[in-house]
Amino acid sequence: MSIAKELASLFRRDLARLGKQIASFPGDEALWTRLPGAPNAAGNLALHIEGNLREFVGRQLGGLAYTRNRELEFNAQGMSKEKIVGRIEDLIATIPSVVEQLSPQQMETEYPQVVLDAPMSTAKFLIHLYGHLNWHLGQIDTLRRGLMS
Numbered sequence: 001m002s003i004a005k006e007l008a009s010l011f012r013r014d015l016a017r018l019g020k021q022i023a024s025f026p027g028d029e030a031l032w033t034r035l036p037g038a039p040n041a042a043g044n045l046a047l048h049i050e051g052n053l054r055e056f057v058g059r060q061l062g063g064l065a066y067t068r069n070r071e072l073e074f075n076a077q078g079m080s081k082e083k084i085v086g087r088i089e090d091l092i093a094t095i096p097s098v099v100e101q102l103s104p105q106q107m108e109t110e111y112p113q114v115v116l117d118a119p120m121s122t123a124k125f126l127i128h129l130y131g132h133l134n135w136h137l138g139q140i141d142t143l144r145r146g147l148m149s
Contacts, residue, residue, distance in 0.1 A: 004107055007126050008100035011053075012092055014133055019088040021140050022046055028080045030147050040074060042143045045136045046084050048073040053095050056129055060112055061122065062098035099126060 022042070025031050031043035040048075051073045058064040107123040115125065 002104060002107075003123055004102040004104075005100055007123075007130060008096040010130055011099060011133070012096040014130070014137060015088060015092045015095065018046065018049065018133070018137055018140070019085050019092070021137065021144060022081055022084050022088065025081060025144055026148060028078070030144075031079070031081060031084065032077050033143075033147060035143060035146050038139070038143060038146075040139070041077075042140045043079060043084060044074050044076060045140050045143075046088065047076055047079075049133055049136050050087055050091060052132065053091055053129065056113075056115070056125070057095050057098050061102065061106075062094070064094065064098070 022031065025042065031046075032041045034041050048070075051068050051070060054064070054066045055068040059066040059068075102122065107121065107126075109122055110119050111122045111125040116128070120128075
């Protein structure tokens with residue numbers, strides 16, 4: 001199996017986990033609650049993951065139309081669990097497919113934008129994005145557990 005197909009499988013699995021995490025919150029209001037010491041609410045982190053993947057995978061690599069509003073990702077409030085889960089389901093249908101279709105040559109090619117202060121291969125940047133998804137997924141799990149205790 002190619003690295004693109006393996007990464008696509010991991011993105012699909014962990015985006016599904018993100019959807020389950022969001023659906024597990026006790027109510028819509030809980031998604032927007034900021035716990036002491038946590039600068040972001042779970043809803044904002046979910047929107048940030050969405051914006052990040054739609055921009056860096058969907059638009060940059062897949063050519064899908066998208067205009068990112070990073071400020072809104074961190075300032076939005078009050079969206080329902082169902083709406084966020086629906087947006088995540090759309091990501092599951094989109095992002096892994098883009099990754100899966102990348103050829104070995106595309107994976108070795110330099111990512112089209114310098115994002116982290118230095119050029120890197122598309123494969124390396126996708127691995128970074130996968131780690132970023134899981135970092136925030138862990139934060140969302142911690143916030144959910146903190147709100148339910």
